[in-house]
Amino acid sequence: SQQGEEDPQALSIQEGENATMNCSYKTSINNLQWYRQNSGRGLVHLILIRSNEREKHSGRLRVTLDTSKKSSSLLITASRAADTASYFCATDAFGYSTLTFGKGTMLLVSP
Amino acid sequence: NAGVTQTPKFRVLKTGQSMTLLCAQDMNHEYMYWYRQDPGMGLRLIHYSVGEGTTAKGEVPDGYNVSRLKKQNFLLGLESAAPSQTSVYFCASSSSGTGRDGYTFGSGTRLTVV
Numbered sequence: 001s002q003q004g005e006e007d008p009q010a011l012s013i014q015e016g017e018n019a020t021m022n023c024s025y026k027t028s029i030n031n032l033q034w035y036r037q038n039s040g041r042g043l044v045h046l047i048l049i050r051s052n053e054r055e056k057h058s059g060r061l062r063v064t065l066d067t068s069k070k071s072s073s074l075l076i077t078a079s080r081a082a083d084t085a086s087y088f089c090a091t092d093a094f095g096y097s098t099l100t101f102g103k104g105t106m107l108l109v110s111p
Numbered sequence: 112n113a114g115v116t117q118t119p120k121f122r123v124l125k126t127g128q129s130m131t132l133l134c135a136q137d138m139n140h141e142y143m144y145w146y147r148q149d150p151g152m153g154l155r156l157i158h159y160s161v162g163e164g165t166t167a168k169g170e171v172p173d174g175y176n177v178s179r180l181k182k183q184n185f186l187l188g189l190e191s192a193a194p195s196q197t198s199v200y201f202c203a204s205s206s207s208g209t210g211r212d213g214y215t216f217g218s219g220t221r222l223t224v225v
Contacts, residue, residue, distance in 0.1 A: 042201055088153070
């Protein structure tokens with residue numbers, strides 16, 4: 001399966017700290033995306049990084065991509081309680097016509 | 112500013128009953144998807160559509176059927192519900208199959224089969 005695997009499965013931090021989540025995948029990709037899911041809600045698209053990019057920023061989010069290691073990381077700086085959610089990576093892989101989602105990282109940010 | 116709307120939001124079915132889940136999008140997206148989400152399993156693709164009148168199987172299509180008679184609607188049917196189909200179902204849409212602009216998700220349908 002091309003499915004990405006997030007690590008860790010769960011992460012608990014204090015407000016103001018940085019949160020880092022990782023995603024590994026198996027085959028070559030066109031792009032990799034990160035999504036957030038608040039409890040009981042649908043997924044929301046956060047950021048997309050293309051295979052020829054190494055780093056991308058969006059507000060307090062920083063995404064890196066290492067295609068040689070087939071891995072990506074999502075960094076949320078200065079976390080807030082409102083960042084509490086599950087975070088999923090999704091890969092657009094060569095030969096696949098749809099995105100493939102990982103199982104997610106549950107992030108808990110305590111006040 | 113509706114995006115993707117799913118109905119119903121909750122449903123309890125008895126084993127063997129049938130039902131249809133409706134997904135509607137107002138973004139003129141060509142692609143639409145049905146996923147199920149189970150604890151520890153992440154999101155798994157059931158069926159998808161690349162345009163009006165088309166459907167294709169995803170990772171876990173057994174026990175489900177779909178139809179895309181109108182571009183804005185994507186229906187998911189369960190002909191004879193089983194307890195294994197207890198799950199949260201999400202519909203999504205996108206302008207491209209690989210989501211160059213990301214997938215837009217609905218808020219989900221929580222289905223329990225007893």
